[in-house]
Amino acid sequence: MNPFAAPTGDAEIEAGEAGAIRCSGAWTLATAARLESRLNTWAWPRAGELVIDTADITAMDTTGAWLLHRTAHQLEQAGCTVHLRGLRPPHDTLMQLIAGRVTALNPVAAPAGGWLAAMGRQSWHALRGLLGMLTFVGECANGLRLLLAHPRRIRWRHILYNLQTAGFEALPITGLLSFLMGIVIAYQGAEQLQRFGANIYVADLVGLTMVRELSPLLTAIIVAGRSGSAYTAQIGTMTVTEEVDALRTIGVGPFELLVLPKMLALMIALPLLTVYTDVTGVLGGMVMARAQLDVGFTTFIDRLDDAVSLRSYLIGVGKAPVFAVIIALVGCYQGFRVTGSADSVGRQTTVSVVQSIFLVIVIDALFSIIFSWLDL
Amino acid sequence: MPADDGDAVIAVRNLNTRFGGTVVHENVSLTVQRGEIFALVGASGCGKSTLLRETILLQQPVSGSIRVFGQEIIGLNDEQALPLRRRWGVMFERGALFSSLTVAENVGMVLQEHTHLSATLAAEVAALKIALTGLPADAGPKYPRELSGGMRKRAALARALALDPELLFLDEPTAGLDPLSASGIDDLVRSLRDALGLTIMMVTHDLDLLWRAANRVAVLGDGRILGSGTMTELAQSDVPQIREYFYGPRGRAAREQAWKQR
Numbered sequence: 001m002n003p004f005a006a007p008t009g010d011a012e013i014e015a016g017e018a019g020a021i022r023c024s025g026a027w028t029l030a031t032a033a034r035l036e037s038r039l040n041t042w043a044w045p046r047a048g049e050l051v052i053d054t055a056d057i058t059a060m061d062t063t064g065a066w067l068l069h070r071t072a073h074q075l076e077q078a079g080c081t082v083h084l085r086g087l088r089p090p091h092d093t094l095m096q097l098i099a100g101r102v103t104a105l106n107p108v109a110a111p112a113g114g115w116l117a118a119m120g121r122q123s124w125h126a127l128r129g130l131l132g133m134l135t136f137v138g139e140c141a142n143g144l145r146l147l148l149a150h151p152r153r154i155r156w157r158h159i160l161y162n163l164q165t166a167g168f169e170a171l172p173i174t175g176l177l178s179f180l181m182g183i184v185i186a187y188q189g190a191e192q193l194q195r196f197g198a199n200i201y202v203a204d205l206v207g208l209t210m211v212r213e214l215s216p217l218l219t220a221i222i223v224a225g226r227s228g229s230a231y232t233a234q235i236g237t238m239t240v241t242e243e244v245d246a247l248r249t250i251g252v253g254p255f256e257l258l259v260l261p262k263m264l265a266l267m268i269a270l271p272l273l274t275v276y277t278d279v280t281g282v283l284g285g286m287v288m289a290r291a292q293l294d295v296g297f298t299t300f301i302d303r304l305d306d307a308v309s310l311r312s313y314l315i316g317v318g319k320a321p322v323f324a325v326i327i328a329l330v331g332c333y334q335g336f337r338v339t340g341s342a343d344s345v346g347r348q349t350t351v352s353v354v355q356s357i358f359l360v361i362v363i364d365a366l367f368s369i370i371f372s373w374l375d376l
Numbered sequence: 377m378p379a380d381d382g383d384a385v386i387a388v389r390n391l392n393t394r395f396g397g398t399v400v401h402e403n404v405s406l407t408v409q410r411g412e413i414f415a416l417v418g419a420s421g422c423g424k425s426t427l428l429r430e431t432i433l434l435q436q437p438v439s440g441s442i443r444v445f446g447q448e449i450i451g452l453n454d455e456q457a458l459p460l461r462r463r464w465g466v467m468f469e470r471g472a473l474f475s476s477l478t479v480a481e482n483v484g485m486v487l488q489e490h491t492h493l494s495a496t497l498a499a500e501v502a503a504l505k506i507a508l509t510g511l512p513a514d515a516g517p518k519y520p521r522e523l524s525g526g527m528r529k530r531a532a533l534a535r536a537l538a539l540d541p542e543l544l545f546l547d548e549p550t551a552g553l554d555p556l557s558a559s560g561i562d563d564l565v566r567s568l569r570d571a572l573g574l575t576i577m578m579v580t581h582d583l584d585l586l587w588r589a590a591n592r593v594a595v596l597g598d599g600r601i602l603g604s605g606t607m608t609e610l611a612q613s614d615v616p617q618i619r620e621y622f623y624g625p626r627g628r629a630a631r632e633q634a635w636k637q638r
Binding site: 028029032036061062066070093094097098101102240339340343344 | 475476491492493494497500501504505507508510519520521537539540567570571572573
């Protein structure tokens with residue numbers, strides 16, 4: 001016989017001799033579901049003396065003991081006097097252990113609230129988030145001011161590391177996507193341009209859209225997804241593991257070490273990435289122009305020279321540092337908002353990516369409006 | 377070493393573990409009998425926790441045999457391991473409570489996964505487990521981050537006890553607790569063993585806990601078992617590492633305390 005087999009014998013309650021209730025079998029977690037329904041449907045007396053004969057209970061764990069305790073307790077509340085008879089010594093120990101601890105057993109109800117309260121809570125939460133973001137921007141600006149006042153405290157190693165991870169390592173994916181984007185634009189434009197015999201204007205189409213609008217936006221969105229989320233996850237996890245608090249106690253400002261190097265690195269990396277995606281995007285357009293419109297590389301580049309002014313190019317690249325600041329600030333801020341749980345890290349990372357992409361596109365639209373006012 | 381492990385809840389035989397070139401265990405063998413409180417001690421980094429992790433199927437050794445409840449566990453897949461996993465409870469050193477669930481939900485979740493109890497009974501059993509570990513009733517609806525370290529540990533113990541396991545693994549049950557809570561854990565561990573017939577295997581550094589609760593202790597060092605036996609036997613050992621372990625300043629104080637209480 002396997003000494004480790006679970007104790008067998010179904011738990012049972014039945015009417016015993018002289019009005020006693022006879023309990024038998026294994027009162028354990030495995031039989032608890034059945035026992036519970038048996039106990040609930042049993043016709044218990046309303047008053048008087050009641051003997052529960054427990055001598056035939058072969059095994060008992062805390063769940064079984066709890067069921068027995070609960071039953072006896074409910075009967076006593078109803079006005080019966082309950083005698084448990086014949087409990088085996090280990091089961092008796094268990095019952096006493098439970099009775100001793102059970103005083104602390106009153107579940108506290110969760111605070112209730114209607115939809116109005118929920119809406120209020122959410123609005124308050126959103127408002128606090130906004131105020132927090134403002135505070136964060138202020139603290140960052142202050143940190144940057146202090147850092148510029150003491151340039152020796154700039155952490156070049158961290159900046160270089162972030163340049164590598166957010167900039168250099170993003171080269172393949174941003175290059176590829178922008179190349180494909182160039183191809184798509186040229187391909188879509190080709191059909192229209194061919195209809196007017198204006199094949200050469202494909203250089204204007206690809207050049208302007210890529211350089212002025214698409215490549216800064218595309219790069220910023222990819223970097224927000226790649227690096228912004230990483231910033232939130234890193235700082236969030238550090239908050240959970242109290243590493244941020246440890247930094248504070250050591251006397252190293254978390255802004256100085258965690259936020260500013262990322263922001264500065266991204267402000268360098270994103271314009272450079274934008275220049276690079278300008279090139280790959282136009283390259284994609286060029287390949288497509290030759291394949292579909294018979295516009296050779298030399299012709300294309302000659303035309304590009306006239307089509308894209310230096311101003312358009314600078315406007316495109318000039319947007320990148322602004323996007324960089326947004327991505328770094330939102331990513332780091334959401335990281336600091338993480339509160340103590342793995343769940344929270346995931347939630348804030350999602351918020352971070354959504355918010356930074358949203359803000360990048362909104363700011364890009366604002367730029368368009370401002371530039372058209374200024375006739376740029 | 378007895379050849380027949382008939383009543384052994386855990387039987388480890390000739391266990392070898394290596395991480396890369398580092399030898400962690402070399403021919404380690406030990407036996408945990410039913411109903412016993414077995415403690416594994418040793419200096420930090422000697423492979424105690426690795427041995428524990430191998431016994432609870434979180435890690436695979438290079439070679440050897442580990443039998444739990446008479447069943448070989450090395451090489452079991454998750455499906456085969458499930459019946460075993462339901463029969464043991466594990467309390468991790470840092471609690472490992474699910475941070476997105478409240479304490480009551482942490483305990484209740486285990487019950488919901490593995491039993492068909494009604495929601496009311498499951499909630500009551502969860503509350504009972506929480507009360508058993510000495511947590512106040514208002515700890516149930518709290519999230520782990522709102523608890524102190526010691527309370528988190530108790531909550532982790534409550535979760536380990538959720539399914540009324542026959543075998544309980546405790547990784548550093550008293551580390552990070554104040555002396556009062558720690559002695560509460562000693563008493564709790566012993567009363568659970570007495571009431572439920574639990575077998576307990578623990579990894580600990582707490583000499584007080586060893587003197588007060590452990591029936592048998594094995595000292596791990598240099599990748600092998602340096603000695604095992606009751607605390608009184610080990611205290612008379614002449615293996616230098618064991619002497620160092622038990623006769624350091626703290627060891628002496630704990631031993632004197634234990635003698636006084638007898």
